[in-house]
Amino acid sequence: MLAGIGLLLIPIACDSDPSGTDPSLPFGRVGEVEVRASTPLALGEGTVEESLVWSSTGAWGLRERITYRGFVGDEKVHQSRGNPSALAQDYASFIHQLHETRGLQLFTSELDPDLNPSCGGNESRFIFVIRDHGRDEEVEWVRCADGGLFSARPEGAGPDPSASRVVLAAQLTRLLTLGEDAQSEYRGSVPFGSFDRGEDTPTRLTSPRAFVAPDGELATAPSGWFEFWETHTEGDRAPPSVDWSREMVLVIGVGERFEAGDSVGVRRILQVADGTNVEVVERAPGDFCSPAPRNQYPFHIVVAPRTRLAIRFGEVRVERVPCEP
Helix, strand or coil, X not given: CXXXXXXXXXXXXXXXXXXXXXXXXXXXXCEEEEEEEEEECCCCCEEEEEEEEEECCCCEEEEEEEEECCEEEEXXXXXXXXXXXXXXXXXHHHHHXXXXXXXXXXXXXXXXXXXXXXXXXXXXXXXXXXXXXXXXEEXXXXXXXCCCCCCCCCCCCECCCCHHHHHHHHHHHHHHHHCCCCCCCCCCCCCCEEEEEECCCCCCCCCCEEECCCCCCCCCCCCCHHHHHHHHHCCCCCCCCCCCCCEEEEEEXXXXXXXCCCEEEEXXXXXXXXXXXXXXXXXXECCCCCCCEEEECCEEEEEEECCCCCEEECCCEEEEECCCC
């Protein structure tokens, strides 16, 4: 039994025609499901966007990203590992139940696939898609609910009474692939967006910096900002627009690195009782990679809503990035 959902996933025998040419197979049995969720964040013009794709082969992939003012702040991709055979059986059972199980059926006159509502307030927009590779067709349902992919509940989904089925299907997709304990990379974060990001900056940053207008001078750029931008861009670009009365700029640097492909970035910005904690990650080439030697100063420059002072940067967490094939 899946905790909090109350649905028993019953194993079924594998279908005899995995190519999808058998017209008796339920729609999507050979294909994939995709869940897309766009969740507005509490502060500023930001979102967390999530896309989870689960194939009938058992393999799945999750892409998450956080945005602010139309700028992507960070993006994280997760892929399934290991033997997908068990997940393939779960997928087959799930598809059958989307067709047949009372309270979960999507292929019903009670659930209009042509409905395309506008989600208001802090509601997330959920899109649930089933693709059938044999028929080369897809069907999608769009509905609204509170919370994102990792937190939404079917109760209160809308705008129609059967919208809860779409959110339930989305949550089951997440539970059956990522597991019950999985969490969003951006949980609790205020939105942020990238002004610039790369492997080297002429400023030769050795530590992070926060540019925040001092109290009483909120309409004025903080000391050192224009000089920093001038050095970073070598005078080639005008400074980006910042409303210092309600925004701040964080600049991430970790010092000199000696291999191509090393990068740094903000992962989350968390308001706490006595200030703001900024989580920083460094992406380094993984084991058995052979990156070219290169002396460089990786950096990440982000804009975010102004948060509580003081701004504290956490210890850098290193993530090993798989080598390119």
